[in-house]
Amino acid sequence: MASSVTGNYLPRGCAVFTTFPDILFIPELIIGGLVWILIASTxxxxxxxxxxxxxxxVFCFVFTTVWLLIFLFGCNKGSVWPAMDTGYNATAALFYLSAAVIEAYVTLAISGGDLYTYRLNISAVVMAFVATLLYVIHTILSALRWKSL
Incomplete structure (x- = not known):
């Protein structure tokens, strides 16, 4: 798999699916969608x-989808896009970290209740922390790419 960290461009079109860290869009969408579904079902x-x-x-799912479409359609031309990519991923990582901690607190608070709801909340906490990790990795690698351009 090619790495865009050492290149001097942001990937456009289908190159998004062959470069790292941009391939992380897919697991971010999947894990973020799982958090959304798990919270909605509790x-x-x-x-x-x-x-x-x-x-x-919901915010991160929608904006990650928009961000992926921007990359796919090649609208990410210009010198401001690497900084915006790093900024968006850092914001999403902070949002998901706060959401994961809050959901963990809520899960602890309802631990004596319904077992099914408790298990759904535990799953949401785990998925939120995984999403946080994915966005942190994406942020670090995007910042490295930004600094190398």
Missing amino acids: RVAFAMPQGWVMFVS
Whole structure:
């Protein structure tokens, strides 16, 4: 698999699916979609914290899809795009970190309740931390690519 960290361009078109870190768009979408589904299928115990988790999962899913489409259609021409790529991924990583911590707290708070809901919340916590890790890796590699351009 080619690495765009050492190249002096942002991938466009189908090259997005052959370069690293841009291949991370796919697992980010899958894991983010799982967080969205798991939170949507649980019974809401605390509206505000779980609302934030739902907002983060939907926001990141939609904007990662938009970001992927920008890369696929080649609209990422110009010198500002590497910085924007790094900034978006850093923002998504911070959002998912906050959502994962909040969901872990909510899961602990409802641990004595319904076992099915508890297991769904545990799954959402794990997936949120995996999404955080993916976005952190994407951020680091995007920053390295940005600095090498």
